[in-house]
Amino acid sequence: MWKSSEDADSYYEVRSGCEVPKTQFRIKTRKRTLSERAWRAAFTEEGCVRIGDTLGRIHRWGVHPSIRGEVWEFLLGCFDPNSTYEERNQIRQRRREQYAIWKEECRKMNAVIGSGRIITAPIITEDGVPIQDPIVLLEANPDKDLSTVQHDRGDVQGENDDNQEEKESAVHDDLSSNSGASGLDKMESAPMDKKEIQWKLNLHQIGLDVVRTDRTLVFYEKQENLSKLWDILAVYAWIDKDVGYCQGMSDLCSPMIVLLEDEADAFWCFERLMCRLRRNFRCTESSVGVEQQLHSLASITQVVDPKLHQHLETLGGGDYLFAFRMLMVLFRREFSFGDSLFLWEMMWALEYDPNMFSMYEEPGLTDEKSEEAKAKMKSRRQFGKFERENMRNGMKDLEPTPISVFLVASILKGNSAKLLQEARGLDDVVKILNDLTGNLDARKACSTAMKLHKSYLRKAKKSNSAPA
Structure with missing residues (x-):
């Protein structure tokens, strides 16, 4: 029987002599962290997953490490939640x-x-x-x-x-x-x-x-x-x-x-993650793959913290390249190993789109789905909270800005005072952000990112509706 609060570090053992940040993620199974029991309860007799029953729990409290791999296969779109055991x-x-x-x-x-x-x-x-x-x-x-x-x-x-x-x-x-x-x-x-x-x-x-x-x-x-x-x-x-x-x-x-x-299962999870991120890695002589997200980050910061944005521009950091690493490897350097996994699953639960399994092009494979399944409408409850906000504000059909960009914006805003007071050059900005490693709270960062997202959509919608 699990304790009401467990230390997640014990699941990802660190080599002796290595000093690494301790995870701040605590496993809270009493109606909080998604436990194996709660996960199994979300399945129908045929094996379909009532994914909407789990998303809120995941984006607030994460997934128990013992079932992470299985849950991630759904969060990443490896499997349709409406598929049966046999189909999977x-x-x-x-x-x-x-x-x-x-x-x-x-x-x-x-x-x-x-x-x-x-x-x-x-x-x-x-x-x-x-x-x-x-x-x-x-x-x-x-x-x-x-x-x-x-x-x-x-x-x-x-x-x-x-x-x-x-x-x-x-x-x-x-x-x-x-x-x-x-x-x-x-x-x-x-x-x-x-x-x-x-x-x-x-x-x-x-x-x-x-x-x-x-x-x-x-x-x-x-x-x-x-x-x-x-x-x-x-x-x-x-x-x-x-x-x-x-x-x-x-x-x-x-x-x-x-x-x-299983190596093949790990490959397909990675392949599905790359479906989301591969554009970040496509670089040409004239542009960096993650450049569009950096532009979005600049626009968001300008709206939610104009004073900080102006300061960064004055320092020559208006291109926000100092945030390049965070977006490329999804905060693997800023959080402990355990906390980065916690952060990822919270992000994926917030961004969850039940149609993603059919949107990803699977090289060499096509999953056979009946016309009835393809035409099946997904209830709004099956979407993650971040996606629901986009739908509510008419942003669903536009090129979405991923939640990771709002996460970076939330980290910048949370350290705005320090950046304004101490950063006298881009080297200072980089140092201040590097010093955050291991000291960030993943759950708080996600919560703040969602608030920024909601605020930004509201202000952007108001700006777009204003008369010219």
């Missing part, structure tokens, strides 16, 4: 099969995929030429023990004697003699197109990011979990032709690995 089992099976197909495609291009290893060194040049450095060959060879690879790398990098060239040659000859064993051998078998070259150029950056992601968690002491994160990101980089891989995506994917045991 069929969908899950098809998705697992599709993921296995994509993973096998990737494995054929690089044998490290699915081997339990990861790559952290570049394996090809920008022209697609395989790099024959012995250290790269060692790392790309899935038959080598990882500890041996790391040990050998340290030896080679640290040696400056006359035997180094001879030793490197011996390593190269040894690996080359293992026919087909090296992931690099497969590169030489056929010419690569631009897509494959770009994908292989991404692999080492994914590896570098993976070993830095949530490294304070005991969970990632296991090589198999690091490898699972690397595999998912590598597969996603292959199927998403427009985005591929960008730094920050490992921070978004990591919680899925922690919460969902």
Whole structure:
């Protein structure tokens, strides 16, 4: 039996010697935090979920860690709440099969995929030429023990004697003699197109990011979990032709690995999250993917705190690029691991749209739905509170500003006095915001964001209706 108030930190064990912010999320099961019992009670006999019965509870008090993975699959739109147990089992099976197909495609291009290893060194040049450095060959060879690879790398990098060239040659000859064993051998078998070259150029950056992601968690002491994160990101980089891989995506994917045991299920949760955020990662020479949200943040701040907005413009921060990281990785740096999960599920519950499962284009898959199900009207109660406010104010058909932007606005407004008094340059703004890490209250931030959202919509509506 759960206690009335539990410490969520115990579910995400931190490695000894690592100092991290303590989560402020407390599990309160007595009609507050969504418990397993309350979640099961929301299901009909056939397995449909009365999602409206849970959204208010989630956006106020969060989800119990023991059922987070399952609840997130619904919050992210992996499953239609009106689907049955049988329908979801069929969908899950098809998705697992599709993921296995994509993973096998990737494995054929690089044998490290699915081997339990990861790559952290570049394996090809920008022209697609395989790099024959012995250290790269060692790392790309899935038959080598990882500890041996790391040990050998340290030896080679640290040696400056006359035997180094001879030793490197011996390593190269040894690996080359293992026919087909090296992931690099497969590169030489056929010419690569631009897509494959770009994908292989991404692999080492994914590896570098993976070993830095949530490294304070005991969970990632296991090589198999690091490898699972690397595999998912590598597969996603292959199927998403427009985005591929960008730094920050490992921070978004990591919680899925922690919460969902099956790798394919974790992949699809991450894929659905990227459906919401992928535009943030699409950058060109003339624009940053998250630029539109930064413009929205500037407009909101100008309305809700004009004095702060003017001060930031005076400092040269009118483009709000100092908020770039918050929006890109959804506050993973500003909150503890446990609190960031709490914040995410509150945001998703507030933004919940029961039609999202049919709005997301699932590459390679189409869930078969009856015409009756497609035509089924969703009651307003099934929408999250944030979405209901948009609908009430006639904003539903417009390009919505995500709640994450209002969250940043609420953080800025909550620290307005400090920013006005102490910020004398953009470096000061960045420092003040960085100092907030671990000191923010996720529930309070969400509550304030909702108030700002309501106030902003009211003022924007009044401004639009005013005579010219």
